[in-house]
Amino acid sequence: MNLSNLKPAEGSVRNNKRLGRGEGSTRGGTSTRGHKGAKSRSGYSKKSGFEGGQMPLQRRIPKFGFKNINRVEYKAINLDVLQALNEKGQTTLMDSEYFVSNGLASKNAKIKVLGRGEVSTALEVHAHAFSKSAVEAIEKAGGKAVTL
Structure with a gap:
């Protein structure tokens, strides 16, 4: 076989x-x-x-809402998740690298700890934001909530 005798499959090419x-x-005509x-x-x-x-569809349907370009999107992580991670991994320091390695957040995500x-x-938790109830619960257990 060489380039001079290649042909398309039978019936695959039509005029x-x-x-x-x-x-x-x-x-x-x-x-x-x-x-x-x-x-x-x-x-x-x-x-x-x-x-x-x-009247076309895009003009019949009313406009509403807007996208705030300054909105900061957080990845929410609750206290019960932190407790389960602690029991599984037996570590007290929890920072963004730890969350990424456990599949809870992506590398560039901002993390917020919530109080559920x-x-x-006693955990030392490093995150971009905390809810008030989460800070209270972490400090009540003897840990630290560090805002990045």
Whole structure:
């Protein structure tokens, strides 16, 4: 086998319809475009969303809301999750690298610790934000809540 005798698989290649090439092409005078109207003309292209003059969907539906470009998105981690991690790994220092290695957050995510659940061991937790109840619970158990 070499480049000079390569062929496509049988039936995989077809010739294009030769449109607008007269009566002998079997497509006739309209070339499969039907009779008259904008769609039969050359150069026609429908605007996306055009509904033939009817009020289009994107204009019928009301606008609402906005995206705040200054919003800070946090990855929430609760106290019960911290307690379970502590029991599993027997570590007291929990920082962003620890959360990433345990699959709780991505590398660049900001982490916020929330107050659901209870902590029974003294943990040192490093995060970008804490809820008041989470700070109280961590300090009550003898640990530290360090804001990054």
